Amino acid sequence: MDHAHALALYDREMREHARPDGPGARIERAGRVVRQVAGPLDWNGVLWSRLDASDADAAIAEQVAHFGALGLEFEWKAYGHDRPDDLGDRLLAAGFTAEAEETLMIGEAAGLDLTAREPDGVRVVPVTDARGVDLVAGVHEEVFGTDASRLRHRMLAQLAATPDTLLAVLALAGDEPVSAARMELVPGTGFAGLWGGGTLPAWRGRGIYRSLVAHRARAALSRGYRYLQVDASDQSRPVLERLGFAPLTTTTPYVRTP
Template sequence: MLQPFHDLEDSSIIQAIEANTCEFLLTLGRLGGGEERSDEEVQWTIGGAPIGYHNCVVRARLTAETADEAIVASARRFQAYNVPGTWHVGPSMQPEDLGTRLLAHGFSDGGEEPGMAADLLNINEQISFPAELAITRVGNEEELQVWTQTLAAGFGEGEIETNWVGAMYGKIGFDEQGAWHHYLGQLNGKPVATTSMFLAAGVAGIYFVFTLPQARRKGVGAAITLAALQDARNRGYRVGVLGASMMGYAVYQRLGFQEYCRFHLYEWE
């Protein structure tokens, strides 16, 4: 695990954000049976998912002479598998004009995701949320099905994405000591919120934070994120990381997250 948060340089925090995100994407891609390339230049998983976000290039150490060849090679693999795909261009990727080159080869600009991190010993735990909210850790297939159905009500690409994610999580299982943990929020006994935690690269990564529209603006999203972070802290982790949506950015700031970097998405349809 990483050092205490206050001892870390910003560069170490950024590396941890990137590493957790990369391993999250690669692990799900492998579970889906994706083809993986991993060498000194590029790392990707392609063909294991029905959605572009998880058919992805996650690392690139390229030069002006090798970048275009690698971009074309990734596009050919997307085409070979007949899947959409993405390049997740993080702060360590090279060359600096990689985004411009991707656009020139037919990729579209998919926008940015802020990479954020928080000190788990100093998160803001004084948040208000409904007293009727109950948050539990998903521990079996039946609970995972409820988690998946809740996420499908509006997250990402809907049922196509969430059914695939749920199937991959079913393959992983529910080991209490494992790297993956999923949480379900229920309001008055009805499921209204989800999140997942992935323990890798010495940090706790937060993913799939979602609240049903009718339960928003009540502190539910903050509460379920906080529950996962508290669980990570109890397991000995000191740093939480995540990629924020525009909707969730202010919520994460209130919990104590700060932005350290950005991931730029380039999409292949």
């Protein structure tokens, strides 16, 4: 995989020319900033910018005013190669709070190791209804320690309105959900995104996460997607590298509450 080409394509297709990521969301272009505006239960924020030291502070102030007038919390999703170099410091000075840095990893689906299967005693099932969504949300809350009401709302809306953009799966041991993950498919692009892969502590170290990555990668390849993208934590990065993903840059969410 040509890393520079893949990153440039990601910036162009997934950020600069982004599509709304769910029903009711809209993409707006304000000068040299691309943002998504949705609602209080959906993701709102800045996806892409082309700024420099001369206009960054004014652009940041404009976004703060815009989302503040709507009464919406929003995220400025900043990447390690974004400009100006001190964009993060400028966001902090404007009242944003930085969340944990992650690594943007991209893999060419045809070149990944897709041989991993679920371990003995575990089966992978698709999520197609509200009960399955509730089980995914329950795993998410237990693994990540965060409220999953927004995730529940988003998944239900996608399954109802645009089911071809979401593939969610549960790993079950008997009838017990022990891991969950989803894949966001972006029609008209070459990218599918892997999200939410989380396994209950008692079930880690058995290859479940690896098998769910391979399961979703096979599904993306069968649907004609060339690249898989992950915002990887330090825990998942080594597994993804062994499967063939490459780290291309970092990504840090800067969040501002009105």
